[in-house]
Amino acid sequence: MVESKIRCTTCYNVFNTGKEMGTKATCPMCDSAVLINEKNIVGDIKKQISDLSSKIGNEVKKAITGKTKEKSTLTVKGKKYDKELMDLVFEITKNKTEINLNDSKKIFSKVKDYNDYTVIEKQTVAHIRKKYKFTSEANKWLRNEIRKEAKTRIKDKRVKDPTNEDFKDETPLKMAFTNIKDAYTWENINNLSEKPKSNAQWAGILLSIVFVLGLLSGVMYGLKWNNQEDQWDNNGLSSVHGSVIDENGNAIEGVAVYGGNKQTTTNNQGQYYLYDLQGEEISILFSVEGYKDVSVWMDIRSGSANILEIEIEKGDGNIKLDFRKEIAEPWPPNYALAPIFMISAIITLMGSAAALLQENFKIAITGCLFGIISYGFLIGSILSVVALALLLLDYQKFNNT
Numbered sequence: 001m002v003e004s005k006i007r008c009t010t011c012y013n014v015f016n017t018g019k020e021m022g023t024k025a026t027c028p029m030c031d032s033a034v035l036i037n038e039k040n041i042v043g044d045i046k047k048q049i050s051d052l053s054s055k056i057g058n059e060v061k062k063a064i065t066g067k068t069k070e071k072s073t074l075t076v077k078g079k080k081y082d083k084e085l086m087d088l089v090f091e092i093t094k095n096k097t098e099i100n101l102n103d104s105k106k107i108f109s110k111v112k113d114y115n116d117y118t119v120i121e122k123q124t125v126a127h128i129r130k131k132y133k134f135t136s137e138a139n140k141w142l143r144n145e146i147r148k149e150a151k152t153r154i155k156d157k158r159v160k161d162p163t164n165e166d167f168k169d170e171t172p173l174k175m176a177f178t179n180i181k182d183a184y185t186w187e188n189i190n191n192l193s194e195k196p197k198s199n200a201q202w203a204g205i206l207l208s209i210v211f212v213l214g215l216l217s218g219v220m221y222g223l224k225w226n227n228q229e230d231q232w233d234n235n236g237l238s239s240v241h242g243s244v245i246d247e248n249g250n251a252i253e254g255v256a257v258y259g260g261n262k263q264t265t266t267n268n269q270g271q272y273y274l275y276d277l278q279g280e281e282i283s284i285l286f287s288v289e290g291y292k293d294v295s296v297w298m299d300i301r302s303g304s305a306n307i308l309e310i311e312i313e314k315g316d317g318n319i320k321l322d323f324r325k326e327i328a329e330p331w332p333p334n335y336a337l338a339p340i341f342m343i344s345a346i347i348t349l350m351g352s353a354a355a356l357l358q359e360n361f362k363i364a365i366t367g368c369l370f371g372i373i374s375y376g377f378l379i380g381s382i383l384s385v386v387a388l389a390l391l392l393l394d395y396q397k398f399n400n401t
Helices: 045-063 083-092 101-111 119-131 136-152 172-183 186-194 199-225 334-357 361-373 379-393
Strands: 004-007 014-017 024-026 033-035 073-076 079-082 238-245 256-259 262-265 271-277 281-287 293-299 318-322
Touching: 073 083, 079 083, 079 119, 083 101, 083 119, 101 119, 101 136, 119 136, 172 334, 186 334, 199 334, 199 361, 199 379, 238 281, 256 271, 262 271, 334 361, 334 379, 361 379
Parallel strands: 293 318
Antiparallel strands: 004 014, 024 033, 073 079, 238 271, 256 262, 256 281, 281 293
């Protein structure tokens, strides 16, 4: 039988059990029935933090993957074509032989995605019109729209279309930070203040606020738990209570209980209470005539239940017990929250930049999700949810989804 170490959800006592996952075990400290699941199985806290960090890292990697020249083109018989355009046409013509007006509109949306009609895109459109059959209406509409769009197009200062020969491949991380640099220029901020803002841009502004709140949350938690041995707030006074029984389970009245400089006796139900105890651990002595003395060392925590149930035996002598370090620390550890909040805030800033530029929908959405994690004194999480709703309303305005 394989034993697991689980944490009692009532008194935080840690004990071993051989019962299976999904069943209940009885805590020997407080007699509570504890459901055995992954949340209350006590493992290596360092490993749990490492696993959590690894998951966050994988999500970050997925969120900031960018486009490159190599990924954006498709080579056929020595000629390069726009891969997204070709994939779209393959999908359109999978179950039909003729491209209609609605299909032409889909093709045009891919052509104008970066405010740039590149040589490769022109070559791709010419190839599609030559190889695939269009309705006369669809063919005419596509040709006219491309001409009209070319006359009114205002090219971006930075080349963003990966099918453009001047496009420079960058690492995904560098691309994300380049977006931040472009979004928070003085010129772009002025434009935002002077012109009506879209829902996506409002979302970007909210995420900027979330970024600041998230950083502040991280700093505050870091200062609070810096140089502290554990996450327990143990500055106040503590109390210990419980009951004393004999070998038959009967309550014993009149047992003298000594803890620190405090003392009391058990009542007619065998219960005792020690108040105003100082420190993080204490030795408590239980003594009554006709029974063995019991001396117990235990951890005590202010603001939490410190329960100690004792069974004493008839006879002479002294029984010594040591329960220190058996009270498990609640998860997640507060000292791990500071870096989580701050990392999440930085990813939120990336999402804010994407929303302000209306360039990458995936990064913008990811920024909202990490904004919720960054907490920001709860205000940040609420603002992130609002920003997420605004982005979903403006999905079609993004140049690169």
